[in-house]
Amino acid sequence: MTKDRLLLLLTAYLEDNLLPEDYRVLVDYLHEKGHEQVLDEAIVSIMDELDLTTDMPIPSDEIYQGIIQDSRFKESAHLSFQRKRHPKKRPWLLVATAAIGLILVLFGGWFLSYVNNGSTNWQTSSVASSNITPGGKKAILTLADGTCIALDSTANKEVAVQGNMHIRATRGRLIYASDVKKSKESNQELLNTIATPTGGEYQVVLPDGTKVWLNSASSISYPLVFSENERRLSMKGEVYFEVAADKSNPFVVDVAGVQIDVLGTHFNVCAYADDKLIKTTLVQGSVQVRRGEERHLLKPGQQAQTSLTAEKTEIVSVDLEETLAWKNGNFFFNSEPLERVMKKISRWYDVEIEYKGNFEGKRLDGTISKAEDIRQLLAGFEKTKIARFTIKGRRVIVMN
Template sequence: MKAPFEIADLIFKYLNGDLSVEENKVLQDWLNEDIANQITLNELQNKDKMEESLQFFESIDHKAAWENINEQIENPVIPHSFWSFNKFFKYAAAILITGFVGYAFLHKKNNADTAIAKTKKPQTLKNDVLPGGNKATLTLGDGSVITLEDMENGTFKKENGVKISKKEGQLVYEILPAESNSTITYNTINTPTGGQYEILLPDGSKVWLNSRSSLHFPTAFSGKERKVELTGEGYFEISKNKQMPFVVEAGKTHVEVLGTHFNVMAYDNEAVSKTTLLEGSVKVGNGENKKLLNPGQQAIVGSQIRVRAADLEEAVAWKEGYFQFDNEDLTTIMRQLQRWYDVDVVNEKQIPDKHFTAMISRNNTLSKVLKMLEMSGELKFEIEDKRITIREK
């Protein structure tokens, strides 16, 4: 367990967009330990809550407060980065984050219960919904369909010179050397609403499929390119092969790569598709119009292609096991929850025009996610028969 001051430093970096990959994993582990930790982070991103807390902390005896915190935390060490902010912010934020994080460590359960109880009315969250998980179906070249979650680990199919096996939630394709010239067939993996899956393709490339997505691919790559077809959302780590570029067709979006890490979001109920590049280079097109992306850039494809700086953490948050909303509108948030929890929204066309900033584990039940959104104090959510009703307070 990390000390509160260490967690506080990670939260500082997260709010400032300076977290490394390793630090982000540590922060995610802490968030997953308890709902109180997630509430703590969400509180720190809520402007109104921050202002209330600032007023509160201005009214207390700071010396006594620090002494009380230090008595309960052994050997606190303040990282140098604490003092890289302007005088007002470092003063307010140091007190706020130390207080919030220290309190979460010492009184986790009480923190969660108290924060949830502060809503104006009792919450009505009937028939709670469990989070999604590793679920998918595989359609083989002969048309037969396999439900992967029902299969045990190990090889379950040999098809035209390719061994197909399941290994800890990953679908693995391996070409059998003695049969490498066999006829190539096509497979399709589909994740349902509330499902996700990882695939190791025959060339060594890895693909992570988000919920309500599919990948159509050959059991072995040949010719001038390695071509797959995607619907929904997928994260790709492509093995390098300059002689055989990797191509992703996702609706009207065409992505060509040599070897790289990138994410493609192309759901049919989203107005645009988004291709986000983390490493290497990709070329994104929609017909004659093409754009070359550099690491850290995102291509938004509609009738035109627009390139902008990407929020990499937000783009791949789903792959790392959490939702990340950066001033996201509630309509977009509800679509993500619908895909992961397999639920509907009542009066979907009348969702309030509200925006949220939060980082929430996808391992939470739906009620916990909605409770954290309710912390804004503006909305109330009800769940019944896998349907979400949204009410303004």
């Protein structure tokens, strides 16, 4: 096999576009004797493409083991493989981080030691030394009596009983259930709050069957049993709702002086205090956003942007894929200012952000999984030349 052919196969592999039949060709070639020199030359070409150079020997055996043991290609004896569905828009960030992933994961300690020896000017040595992990399913449930219960993805048990309501945590989801209607009025006075920390997210099934997803650093407060006239709760941060239909009992969300009226619908509310803006996005159904005498009825695909610093609300059409990316396990950047991007990184990875330099006008486009290691994520950012990054403890330093 020629170096150019091998380079095409390796490139398709790191971009997650390698077909099963091409994977078999690649593995068959790597089983042949004498492949090491051509493989080394192909890897050097990839390193050159990434602006990396080294005089250290390339560990062909380690790279070979990394490829042939790839679990994605072992779903059957025939190596059947269903490729991941990449976003239709802005795929560059996935490709960039995949390239870094090939270096960091397949080349393992060889590359890290080479970087730490200062053999490159690509400024990733500090990024590669972090123990920071992505966020996960975790939250704190505060009961009406002030009792706090820690929740995580492993919980699978009844965590509390209040009145006639049983509260159960099941693998990242909190469920309220009652088989009796006695003492309904007294239960309306019992207020519960569930809050996610930075680096956390959680799902709740409310007493009326409404499903709620909380993003990082978010919370909702709600009665144990809703009243007969309305279902009202308050929230902070970012929350996605799938409201159980009940025309006789409207659903109301209070957030920073804004009221959202719902009958039965799917919508997202993003209201982080430091964003200075409440974004209410309708996915399905109909909602009305109101503040004082101001009223706005939304259609699916529309977003109400209510300023927290000025008395105005603007209605815009948005990309629902972008709005719901967090709920679906992704970051989605659509010409997004770098500082706003780093806010999302800060909330999910539970890190502080420090800036050294002026980043006005710097924007990112791309989609990437929230499960990505922060080292690969930042290395992908660096590949775009937008900034350089250093990690010190739980602080990410952004530099020109």
